[in-house]
Amino acid sequence: MNPQIERLEGHLGRLKMYHTRETLASVLERASKKELSFADFLDELLGEEVTAKNDKNVRMRMNLARLPYVKTLETFDFSFQPSVDARQVRELASGRYLDAAENVVLLGPPGVGKTHLAVALGIKAIQQGKRVLFASATSLVALLAKAHQENRLEEKLKTFAQPHLLIVDELGYIPVDRHGANLFFQLVCRRYEKGSMIVTSNQRFGDWGEIFGDPIIATAILDRILHHSITVNIRGESYRLKEKKRAGLLSKAISSGVGNEDRLQTATAKTANSEG
Numbered sequence: 001m002n003p004q005i006e007r008l009e010g011h012l013g014r015l016k017m018y019h020t021r022e023t024l025a026s027v028l029e030r031a032s033k034k035e036l037s038f039a040d041f042l043d044e045l046l047g048e049e050v051t052a053k054n055d056k057n058v059r060m061r062m063n064l065a066r067l068p069y070v071k072t073l074e075t076f077d078f079s080f081q082p083s084v085d086a087r088q089v090r091e092l093a094s095g096r097y098l099d100a101a102e103n104v105v106l107l108g109p110p111g112v113g114k115t116h117l118a119v120a121l122g123i124k125a126i127q128q129g130k131r132v133l134f135a136s137a138t139s140l141v142a143l144l145a146k147a148h149q150e151n152r153l154e155e156k157l158k159t160f161a162q163p164h165l166l167i168v169d170e171l172g173y174i175p176v177d178r179h180g181a182n183l184f185f186q187l188v189c190r191r192y193e194k195g196s197m198i199v200t201s202n203q204r205f206g207d208w209g210e211i212f213g214d215p216i217i218a219t220a221i222l223d224r225i226l227h228h229s230i231t232v233n234i235r236g237e238s239y240r241l242k243e244k245k246r247a248g249l250l251s252k253a254i255s256s257g258v259g260n261e262d263r264l265q266t267a268t269a270k271t272a273n274s275e276g
């Protein structure tokens, strides 16, 4: 190998400019073909290295975030869910709420897009260089309880307190016991005014006492979450239901009377059975 190329590759390795090192031959060839000025050459080369590094960081943070799926704001159909204010969501996508350590609470019945929007905002935050962590409320409380039992609570609280954005999904589907509520309260206190949370729930705030089995702790949790927060109330039809309707799996009689996803699933299964 040309000793100069070898030396260049060595320097690029030391500088951790791995993308440039990998593409060095073609970069040099392109520069000489296009007869680039020195400044243009450097501009192009460093620009590509920065892009490659950003992409790699985004991929890494995407993996660390443990999102349940990848859904973006671009694929969210705002016309299907008019109760969601597209302008408000776009404002959230700017990430200003993260800098102010504000929380976002997404409320609504099953299938209306709460998790989709939470994930999409999480991805925006990742693209803005933020660390994000996603967990269902149930698994979060279970992990805290397990850590408490194993004398590792402090460590686990840190895990959930550190990311810029913590997404807590499905608060309210499964009730949390008193001990779990206490642990969740500790986490909320850690993050209060320091880091944002996005919380999704199918329960109105008035019913959070039942989620935590204790109105006093529920009030204390709500008080801290809501102090600096934006609530998005989603009313409307389940998107899952729309997709089932389109697939012709639901008879009109069933679909018109259904508001509840569990009943819907039973109904759908029945329809599918009777059709099959």
Ligand SMILES: Nc1ncnc2c1ncn2[C@@H]1O[C@H](COP(=O)(O)OP(=O)(O)OP(=O)(O)O)[C@@H](O)[C@H]1O
Binding pocket: 071, 075, 076, 077, 078, 080, 081, 108, 109, 110, 111, 112, 113, 114, 115, 116, 117, 170, 200, 202, 239, 240, 261
């Ligand atoms: N307005 C929408 N545009 C495009 N896709 C949507 C929309 N609303 C929901 N979806 C899709 O429908 C499915 C259900 O949405 P999602 O998981 O966000 O519901 P959810 O409100 O979190 O419901 P649950 O309370 O049952 O968890 C997902 O695949 C999601 O991508």
Ligand SMILES: [Mg+2]
Binding pocket: 114, 115, 116, 169, 170, 200
């Ligand atoms: Mg959901």
